[in-house]
Amino acid sequence: MxxxxxxxxxxxxxxxxxxxxxxxxxxxxxxxxVVGGSSCLNYFLYTRGAKDDFDSWEKSGATGWSYKDVLPYFKKSEQAMDKNMTADFHGTDGYLKTSYPYSSELGNIMLKAGEELGYDHDDYNGNDMIGSHLTQQTIYNGQRVTSASSFLRPVIKERRERLHIVGRAHVRQIV
Incomplete structure (x- = not known):
């Protein structure tokens, strides 16, 4: 797209x-x-911001934006579908399904090359992004998982009378 x-x-x-x-x-x-924004045309990658970036924002005066402050919200929104995604950094009860959907032969070769160079291949959405990693993705049962399918669809089912979505329209003002 x-x-x-x-x-x-x-x-x-x-x-x-x-x-x-x-x-x-x-x-x-x-x-x-489109409804769902860029999640409808990205590469299915699930990548959070770096821990050090969040911590530097807080040090610069953005109170409440340290990594330890935002991590609970990442976890709350996420439904990690892979047992290799640790509970320390991933949630299991949220709407956004994330996983390691597959590993190609080339991906495995790249991980091995990283290991030979001394890099870990831990969870890049965990404590440290440095290393060689398989990508975490927003794919479930072979289908793209978007912001709309994760967060809007459940709300529409629960509160249809209070939420109105208009397609092919441009927002000029929020009241």
Missing amino acids: QRSKQDWQYRTEPQKHGCGLLKDNVSLWPQGK
Whole structure:
């Protein structure tokens, strides 16, 4: 769905120090123009922000944004479907289904290469993102799991009379 009418088709500003192999040093910045947003056109990857980033936000004055403060919300929203996703960092009762859906031969070769270089392959959504990892993904029973299917669909079923979703409309103001 990237580069389609479901994508806002944003582009970055020309970069001085990045995107060097791309035309005019500009990168595509796909953003979903559908209910469910970019989760409808991303690569199924489930990647949280880095622990150190959250902690640096708190140190800069964003009270309540440390990793230990936001981790309970990540866990609350998630339903880890894989036994290799530890309870310390993953929830099991949330709406967003996450898993390691498969491991290709190439993926296993990459993990082995990382090990040979001294890298762990722990949970990158856990305590430390550094290492070589299989990707955690938002796929369940062979289907894409989106923000809409995870968080809106259950609410629509429970409270249909209080939630109205209008498709093909642009929001200009929230009241």
